Amino acid sequence: AQTVTQSQPEMSVQEAETVTLSCTYDTSESDYYLFWYKQPPSRQMILVIRQEAYKQQNATENRFSVNFQKAAKSFSLKISDSQLGDAAMYFCASGPNFGNEKLTFGTGTRLTIIP
Amino acid sequence: GAVVSQHPSWVICKSGTSVKIECRSLDFQATTMFWYRQFPKQSLMLMATSNEGSKATYEQGVEKDKFLINHASLTLSTLTVTSAHPEDSSFYICSVSGRETQYFGPGTRLLVL
Numbered sequence: 001a002q003t004v005t006q007s008q009p010e011m012s013v014q015e016a017e018t019v020t021l022s023c024t025y026d027t028s029e030s031d032y033y034l035f036w037y038k039q040p041p042s043r044q045m046i047l048v049i050r051q052e053a054y055k056q057q058n059a060t061e062n063r064f065s066v067n068f069q070k071a072a073k074s075f076s077l078k079i080s081d082s083q084l085g086d087a088a089m090y091f092c093a094s095g096p097n098f099g100n101e102k103l104t105f106g107t108g109t110r111l112t113i114i115p
Numbered sequence: 116g117a118v119v120s121q122h123p124s125w126v127i128c129k130s131g132t133s134v135k136i137e138c139r140s141l142d143f144q145a146t147t148m149f150w151y152r153q154f155p156k157q158s159l160m161l162m163a164t165s166n167e168g169s170k171a172t173y174e175q176g177v178e179k180d181k182f183l184i185n186h187a188s189l190t191l192s193t194l195t196v197t198s199a200h201p202e203d204s205s206f207y208i209c210s211v212s213g214r215e216t217q218y219f220g221p222g223t224r225l226l227v228l
Contacts, residue, residue: 035216043206045159045219091158095217102149103217105158 002027002094006106013082014114020067021077021109023092032096034068034075035103040088048090051075079111087113117143117211121220128199129228136194136223138209144189147212150182152205153222159208165192199227 004025013019025034036048051059051068058066063083067076079086092106118141128134138148146167151159163184164172171184181203183195196203204227210217 033216037219042221043153043208044221045208045210047216050216101147101212102161102164103159104161107158 002029002032002096002104004092004094004104004106006092006109008109009107010110010112012112012114013079015082015084017082018078018080019082019111021079021090021092021111023075023077023106025073025075025092025094025106027073027094027096029096032094034066035093035095036064036066036075036077037091037093037105038086038088039091039108045091049077082113084113084115087111117141117145117213117218119209119211119218119220121207121209121223123223124221125224125226127226127228130200131198134196134199134225136196136207136209136225138192138194138211138220140190140211140218143211143213143218145192145211146189148186148192149210149212149217150184150192150194151208151210153208154205162194196225199225201227203227 032053034051038046038048049061049064063080065078089108091108093103095103120139122137148165150162153159162177165184165186167186173179186192206222206224208222209220
């Protein structure tokens with residue numbers, strides 16, 4: 001069984017500043033993947049970044065990076081140089097194997113960008 | 116990544132009628148698709164896993180006779196909400212199982228009056 005917890009229902013950040021979204025998880029799987037998805041007002045789910053649990057190196061995608069602490073079961077998302085287009089709901093998710101099997105989502109964090 | 120479409124994008128129906136939602140994988144052979152449900156301001160909840168050519172696997176608490184899933188080809192899965200009631204009003208999202216992640220459709224908003 002897997003659980004994903006996002007303790008910040010809402011966050012806000014000034015444009016061009018940096019913000020970190022928190023996520024903790026629990027899983028019985030030995031191999032698993034972690035994801036951050038973005039859901040803008042259009043409600044289309046967009047993959048932001050993924051992390052293979054067996055890799056110690058934190059994943060990065062341009063302005064997005066994660067802080068993966070496997071022992072603590074923590075997987076936070078850092079957004080640098082925040083832009084207005086980053087405003088969205090952000091969901092943390094966990095899945096077994098390659099992550100192409102069923103995903104368990106957190107409750108989401110609504111990110112507001114202040115101009 | 117795979118391109119996934121859903122049709123219709125939104126639908127309004129009367130209570131007691133059935134509604135069919137299509138999920139198409141446009142450029143990827145999808146042996147496995149997933150159906151999620153999202154209530155307003157809430158997270159995505161997995162309803163069922165749809166496997167091409169076989170019966171869908173439903174999550175606990177999801178009525179399989181209420182939410183009929185058919186995955187007859189590698190590019191199409193359908194979700195039929197039978198005898199819809201107002202409490203079935205929700206946002207339904209499908210996804211395609213890809214090589215290393217899932218690719219999501221744009222969702223279908225269902226409103227049952």
